[in-house]
Amino acid sequence: MSPTNSGNATDNGAGARVQDAAVSLLEQVRGELASLQLPLELPGAADARRTAARAAGQLDDYILPRYRSLDAPLLAVVGGSTGAGKSTLVNALAGHPVTRAGAIRPTTRQPVLLHHPADAAWFTSTRVLPTLARIHGALAGAGTPATRAGATPDPSAMQSLVLVADQAVPEGVALLDAPDVDSVADGNRQLASQLLAAADLWLFVTTGNRYADAVPWKLLVDAASRDILVAVVLDRVPPGAEDEVAADLRAMLTREGLAESKLFVVPETALDPLGMLPPAGTAPMAAWLGDIAADAAGRAEIARRTLNGTVRSLSGKVSALAEAARDQDDAGRQLSDDVTAAFTDAQARISKATSGGSLLRGEVLARWQDFVGTGDFFRALENGIGRVRDRIGAFFRGQPPPAVKVEAAIGMGLRAVIVDQASHAAEDADQRWRADPAGRALLGTDDLSGTTPGFPAEVAAEIRAWQGDVLAMIRAEGAAKRSQARWLSFGVNGLGVVLMITVFSLTGGLTGAEIGIAGGTAVVGQKVLEAVFGEDAVRRLAHEARQSLETRCTALLEHQQQRFLERIGPVLDGTAADRLEGLAVELAKLGEGA
Structure with missing residues (x-):
């Protein structure tokens, strides 16, 4: 029952039936997760409750929306550790200041989603990430340092998504600047996990001295279990250390089942007065995204790969929850x-x-x-x-x-x-x-x-x-x-x-x-x-x-x-x-x- 977008009228009819059956199954799973009761404080019960909540959230945020809209643009989530330079990287990919970057942590208090104006309809609705309210942002004027709406400590900001239409973003791929995965703020960490779980592909940003940290690797291992397309950005690498650090990181990726991940190295360099990286530092990454956006069949394949991998991962979680429910039954009895x-x-x-x-x-x-x-x-x-x-x-x-x-x-x-x-x-x-x-x-x-x-x-x-x-x-x-x-x-x-x-x-x-x-x-x-x-x-x-x-x-x-x-x-x-x-x-x- 793999999702498909091609074929003649007969194939399309059969594909629609398969797609409907898949959506029906997923909705049934969503209902079971919503009604699952694990009231007894058994070993592992707290983890099982969190797993059930996250699985239900991922169904709402990504799996069901993607099955219902197989031809929707890809959502590329830019995530990573505190101070890794995610916002600076997003600005560099856009070619002008869009999101806030700075030394005060956390800088990304509210996620910003950059999309091509032609893709606006896919994201202004609650098709994906339905629990986050939509706020329509605007690009800063020419020559303005990187700032954006919503970069305030207002707790309600964590429940909203800033949408910014930008011609610089290639049609077919949207960029989402996520909070830090290891933020000192609980809300930031939870939101980062939610956004990464809703991604079709990841741009995972780390640094030359932080790439072995445990928290990012836990998320990368999860990515491997979902078979999601991951591009790892090794940012701010000191001159002369590029080859050594990249080789070590590549070996780690291979050991964790991420050998196919794209690896981009961004050398440490001074920013211009607007807080922008030199274009040459991120040109390979921008070209890679551009190639994905230009290849409709390739985008469909990425969507299928991530979706199928996520469903397989969900199967394992549901199986583990069945065991937890069985343990609850036995203990309750x-x-x-x-x-x-x-x-x-x-x-x-x-x-x-x-x-x-x-x-x-x-x-x-x-x-x-x-x-x-x-x-x-x-x-x-x-x-x-x-x-x-x-x-x-x-x-x-x-x-x-x-x-x-x-x-x-x-x-x-x-x-x-x-x-x-x-x-x-x-x-x-x-x-x-x-x-x-x-x-x-x-x-x-x-x-x-x-x-x-x-x-x-x-x-x-x-x-x-x-x-x-x-x-x-x-x-x-x-x-x-x-x-x-x-x-x-x-x-x-x-x-x-x-x-x-x-x-x-x-x-x-x-x-x-x-x-x-x-x-x-x-x-x-x-x-x-x-x-x-x-x-x-x-x-x-x-x-x-x-x-x-x-x-x-x-x-x-x-x-x-x-x-x-x-x-x-x-x-x-x-x-x-x-x-x-x-x-x-x-x-x-x-x-x-x-």
């Missing part, structure tokens, strides 16, 4: 599993406490014994269910302590169990996260080791709602009986309490003397309910009541664990990594012209 495990354990402990008889201690057991009696009531069980039913009916028609006391004791016991286990789960989850760098970053200074302030009240409300569920079950079951008088004689609240006690004593779990108490309690509850509703109905009612309680407990715990899970973000499904991997493969094919 682990953090989520840690929280889920803590609260699942809490759910299990609550279930055990509410089904093994252990809740029937203390206040709950005391209130239940007050309610049903402790002596004659239990002995009456030995005389058969018929007599038990009569005795229980008589008992409930008397003046026992109100069932609400048992309900209240059950509510207090339940609340204590649920709040305690939820607090334990929150502490456990908090500790697990603090043992993980990503988890610590998500927690920050927040303390999630306890429940939320309103949690006990939420628990109390859910328990009251559950007790209401139980009473509703009793009413519904009693309404279906032929003789309502019998179950009404026990009272809805009374039978509701019996059902709650039965739910809490369905299994064993106590030791010593408590076995007899809990076992007797279970027998009492079941016998009472079976006498009224029948054995099958009791089994069903107990199961439904149990399920209702567990559902409410689960909801309460999920609300508490959500405080942790919502901090992780949408990184758990793995689909973003899969999509990025697939797009990286498609980009590699596009970059190879497949």
Whole structure:
């Protein structure tokens, strides 16, 4: 799917379809990069976020505009180190003062784009570098030292691009004077990187004593990965050192995969009163640019080469981002599993406490014994269910302590169990996260080791709602009986309490003397309910009541664990990594012209 500009009508039609497919793919990649979430502070995550932002910016600034306008003029960005003489070089190529040059650093605070007047339409729009506002500049008058609009420390200047139409610039190639790549100002460095990433070709300016600096070479290596056409300008070389320095620089370029780069040497020389270099010093460079501008097929080849190389480089970045997204998924899943495990354990402990008889201690057991009696009531069980039913009916028609006391004791016991286990789960989850760098970053200074302030009240409300569920079950079951008088004689609240006690004593779990108490309690509850509703109905009612309680407990715990899970973000499904991997493969094919 290599971009093309030539061919007959049939070829042009096929080429347009290929171009449309390429643009569609690139727009899809842009959308994925925009939506990519890398919230966890894993090793390399910060670099991955920067990579994603820069890749998205390069798509906007260069790749998509170039695919959409394959015949647009080439953009040659003049970049380099602080004090390398970029602005002086641009003035020399134009043949007159255009941009500001001087000893105060940084001099290039606002990028200037020089273009032939016939190419104005390509650059006055936001076709390339759409995030930079356009400012229309004007050439200085004859004999005026090099100055330009926008050379002020105004921070807003860094978000704008000065456009200057100049007949001296060959049609088909525009020159962009970029800020220093190693500027002391962060904004300058970032803008320089952005502009170089949007270039069709580079004029990289360095000096005889700065050509081995690390920052420029990092950018040159990036240029090699993009297969961009690079011309390196070795500026201000002392007399007599030209051959030695040029040979050393050429060897470095070869080692870094830039053997084909054009190398121009500009000897150190005095500037004229207007700050201009002698024309002879830059004549070879001007001729080279002129040749490129005059060769339409050559310009198209340069555009194709840079574009394909940039897309291949983008493929590698997207592949690396897919790996970063996968790492985020794995780490997020682990953090989520840690929280889920803590609260699942809490759910299990609550279930055990509410089904093994252990809740029937203390206040709950005391209130239940007050309610049903402790002596004659239990002995009456030995005389058969018929007599038990009569005795229980008589008992409930008397003046026992109100069932609400048992309900209240059950509510207090339940609340204590649920709040305690939820607090334990929150502490456990908090500790697990603090043992993980990503988890610590998500927690920050927040303390999630306890429940939320309103949690006990939420628990109390859910328990009251559950007790209401139980009473509703009793009413519904009693309404279906032929003789309502019998179950009404026990009272809805009374039978509701019996059902709650039965739910809490369905299994064993106590030791010593408590076995007899809990076992007797279970027998009492079941016998009472079976006498009224029948054995099958009791089994069903107990199961439904149990399920209702567990559902409410689960909801309460999920609300508490959500405080942790919502901090992780949408990184758990793995689909973003899969999509990025697939797009990286498609980009590699596009970059190879497949």
